Amino acid sequence: xxxxxxxxxxxxxxxxxxxxxxxxxxxxxxxxxxxxxxxxxxxxxxxxxxxxxxxxxxxxxxxxxxxxxxxxxxxxxxxxxxxxxxxxxxxxxxxxxxxxxxxxxxxxxxxxxxxxxxxxxxxxxxxxxxxxxxxxxxxxxxxxxxxxxxxxxxxxxxxxxxxxxxxxxxxxxxxxxxxxxxxxxxxxxxxxxxxxxxxxxxxxxxxxxxxxxxxxxxxxxxxxxxxxxxxxxxxxxxxxxxxxxxxxxxxxxxxxxxxxxxxxxxxxxxxxxxxxxxxxxxxxxxxxxxxxxxxxxxxxxxxxxxxxxxxxxxxxxxxxxxxxxxxxxx
Ligand SMILES: Nc1nc2c(c(=O)[nH]1)N[C@H]1C(S)=C(S)[C@@H](COP(=O)(O)O)O[C@H]1N2
Ligand SMILES: [Mo]
Numbered sequence: 001x002x003x004x005x006x007x008x009x010x011x012x013x014x015x016x017x018x019x020x021x022x023x024x025x026x027x028x029x030x031x032x033x034x035x036x037x038x039x040x041x042x043x044x045x046x047x048x049x050x051x052x053x054x055x056x057x058x059x060x061x062x063x064x065x066x067x068x069x070x071x072x073x074x075x076x077x078x079x080x081x082x083x084x085x086x087x088x089x090x091x092x093x094x095x096x097x098x099x100x101x102x103x104x105x106x107x108x109x110x111x112x113x114x115x116x117x118x119x120x121x122x123x124x125x126x127x128x129x130x131x132x133x134x135x136x137x138x139x140x141x142x143x144x145x146x147x148x149x150x151x152x153x154x155x156x157x158x159x160x161x162x163x164x165x166x167x168x169x170x171x172x173x174x175x176x177x178x179x180x181x182x183x184x185x186x187x188x189x190x191x192x193x194x195x196x197x198x199x200x201x202x203x204x205x206x207x208x209x210x211x212x213x214x215x216x217x218x219x220x221x222x223x224x225x226x227x228x229x230x231x232x233x234x235x236x237x238x239x240x241x242x243x244x245x246x247x248x249x250x251x252x253x254x255x256x257x258x259x260x261x262x263x264x265x266x267x268x269x270x271x272x273x274x275x276x277x278x279x280x281x282x283x284x285x286x287x288x289x290x291x292x293x294x295x296x297x298x299x300x301x302x303x304x305x306x307x308x309x310x311x312x313x314x315x316x317x318x319x320x321x322x323x324x325x326x327x328x329x330x
Contacts, residue, residue, distance in 0.1 A: 065138065065223060068158050074142025080153035082222050084296050089229045090147065091248055092197055093182065093189035100191075101229035108188055110233040110249075119179075119255040122170030129234055132168075133160055133219055140223075141216055141237075146278045146311045148242035151293040157237050158220030163211040166253075171207065175255035179204045180236065183251045197263055203236070203247040204260035204274065206320075214239060214316050240313040242276040273330040277321070278311035282330045 091101035094108075113129040137160045146152045166178065184200035186192040192199045209215065216237040219226060226232040231248025238245045244264050254260075264272035271285055280290045289307055297303030310317050321329075 069139035071139055071141050077154040079156055085153055085155050086227045091229055093191045095191050104190055105228035108228040113233045116252045117169050120172045120175040121255045143239035144311055145243055151295055153295050155221055157218040159216050159218035162215035162217045165217055171255045174257045175207055177204055177206055177256050177259055178210045179254040179256055179260035180247045180250050181252035182247055183249050202263045203245055204262050209320055240310040240317045245276050275329050279309055279326055280307040282327055
């Protein structure tokens with residue numbers, strides 16, 4: 001994966017958002033009937049409300065976002081600042097630089113959005129995202145995100161368990177794996193007009209991994225709809241795996257019998273495996289996976305922490321891999 005030199009200005013300690021600030025903001029959203037807010041957005045929204053202006057479509061929140069079910073995930077983790085999670089991104093469809101996705105995705109059109117479901121399942125076809133994910137089902141999960149590049153964040157996602165969604169398509173007994181694809185639209189996604197990756201971005205899971213209760217399909221974060229740079233309008237979140245498995249802006253789900261090809265393992269199979277479980281004991285050929293920089297952290301305070309097996313979700317997922325050699329199946 002491309003490792004770019006990190007500027008000291010990328011993240012600074014002063015950007016840290018305390019959990020209480022975020023939770024207060026969530027409270028505020030409930031009071032105002034569920035209006036989308038980014039950190040620092042309160043002033044703008046308040047002004048808009050006072051003037052009686054309609055909010056722009058991009059910030060209009062679906063009403064039920066004010067009633068997200070809370071879960072116990074991530075209670076002990078300090079949530080990363082909204083500004084860091086939305087400006088330090090990997091989304092190569094919009095460029096390889098960490099700030100490119102934010103800078104280049106503002107015009108990306110995410111409504112209407114359909115997902116094509118194919119393969120070994122009883123119910124296949126083209127479905128509206130709104131029909132797949134009902135607003136009343138949304139819950140919040142605070143998950144650690146560990147990138148294979150050895151940095152990490154803690155993000156409060158809003159969405160629904162992947163298993164709940166997949167089961168509705170009634171996968172058959174031949175569905176041993178599930179494959180996902182990102183939108184291919186070079187007109188909108190400037191990164192796809194160049195080389196680098198073999199577009200569209202592809203990912204996959206073994207069906208039991210996909211059905212594990214930790215696997216999550218997110219449509220929001222920090223209480224609001226997903227910003228485009230974070231994979232709007234719908235993306236995977238697989239917190240025990242390296243971040244590249246958490247494919248963004250999904251347009252296709254295919255149930256298949258054999259292990260599907262996936263973008264990064266096609267590009268560099270000796271560096272990125274199909275499983276890509278977070279594992280401090282299996283180094284990347286070019287760098288250690290024993291530690292990670294928990295963002296934000298600058299030059300003076302790199303905020304390096306030890307990486308945990310399965311990113312600390314061993315209890316939830318280790319049984320999926322019992323008897324497997326994790327050094328070979330990296
Ligand atoms: N379609 C697509 N999905 C993607 C990527 C990408 O380049 N394209 N990057 C992956 C990587 S490497 C990481 S670390 C996460 C980053 O998610 P975030 O930007 O929301 O933190 O998205 C993953 N999903
Ligand atoms: Mo990543």
